[in-house]
Amino acid sequence: MVFDAVGTLVEPSATVADTYARAGRRHGIDLDAATVGRRFAAAWRRQEALDAAAAIPFATSRDRERTRWREIVADVFGPGDTTTAIFADLWEHFAQPQAWRPVPPGEGLLRAALDAGLVVAVASNFDERLLAIAPRLDPLVRAAAVFPSSEIGWRKPAAAFFRHLETRLGRLPEQLLYVGDDPDLDVAAAASAGWQARLVG
Numbered sequence: 374m375v376f377d378a379v380g381t382l383v384e385p386s387a388t389v390a391d392t393y394a395r396a397g398r399r400h401g402i403d404l405d406a407a408t409v410g411r412r413f414a415a416a417w418r419r420q421e422a423l424d425a426a427a428a429i430p431f432a433t434s435r436d437r438e439r440t441r442w443r444e445i446v447a448d449v450f451g452p453g454d455t456t457t458a459i460f461a462d463l464w465e466h467f468a469q470p471q472a473w474r475p476v477p478p479g480e481g482l483l484r485a486a487l488d489a490g491l492v493v494a495v496a497s498n499f500d501e502r503l504l505a506i507a508p509r510l511d512p513l514v515r516a517a518a519v520f521p522s523s524e525i526g527w528r529k530p531a532a533a534f535f536r537h538l539e540t541r542l543g544r545l546p547e548q549l550l551y552v553g554d555d556p557d558l559d560v561a562a563a564a565s566a567g568w569q570a571r572l573v574g
Contacts, residue, residue, distance in 0.1 A: 374486045377553035378497035381479040396462045416448035431531035438500035438523045468502040470510040480512045496520040530562030
């Protein structure tokens with residue numbers, strides 16, 4: 374049984390908009406959370422579109438994921454040295470386990486899976502920071518293996534994301550269930566790869 378991470382098992386302890394707004398104020402840029410939220414959503418959509426339109430759609434790496442977040446921060450706050458400092462601040466913030474909290478429905482389902490004797494893994498459109506967070510954050514710590522997209526080399530919804538997991542887990546598609554909170558990136562993508570899928574949240 375494979376779980377998505379963000380939105381499924383864990384979520385930011387404070388909203389992304391509030392966290393970004395506070396980071397901006399620490400560096401002298403005062404934006405209200407509503408403005409930050411709108412800009413962040415647009416920036417996120419732009420990065421998703423860039424990945425979809427890339428020469429190799431949805432291929433990723435540590436460098437690509439860092440670039441993604443640097444450009445999102447620049448879209449929110451504007452270019453310049455101050456934004457570079459805000460990016461570094463936020464990158465470090467979200468690398469800390471205290472920046473995250475459990476999502477009760479997903480956490481409950483993971484615990485039920487473990488109680489039933491199932492092997493649980495986590496695979497997410499996250500970067501290498503997830504590897505440092507997971508051993509220190511419940512319920513991620515309960516997973517037998519953690520696979521960030523930056524280490525897989527592919528982001529969901531790429532079929533290659535799921536093919537990689539099949540190889541690493543030594544299972545056929547029909548033997549695997551993917552649990553996530555996104556109807557498209559999690560459920561539809563997993564089903565297209567031949568997996569069972571469940572929406573949670």
